[in-house]
Amino acid sequence: MELNYSLLASKIDGWTGRDIKEKLMKNLVHDAIINGNTELITTEMALNLIAQLQKASKAGQTNPLVS
Helix, strand or coil: CCCCCCHHHHCCCCCCCHHHHHHHHHHHHHHHHHHHCCCEEEECCCCCCCHHHHHHHHHHHCCCCCC
């Protein structure tokens, strides 16, 4: 993984370890595999997912990863 951990940490302030594992890391790996990018997870990928999760959370979706 090639991630800017300081930047990501600033975006997920207040998340629990479980949130990070279940919402962020598992979905990053899953998305990378689906997109055929099995060698690298980037900061951009993580930021996009965080934004998607935060937007869905504000909209009150119970499962923010399902449209």
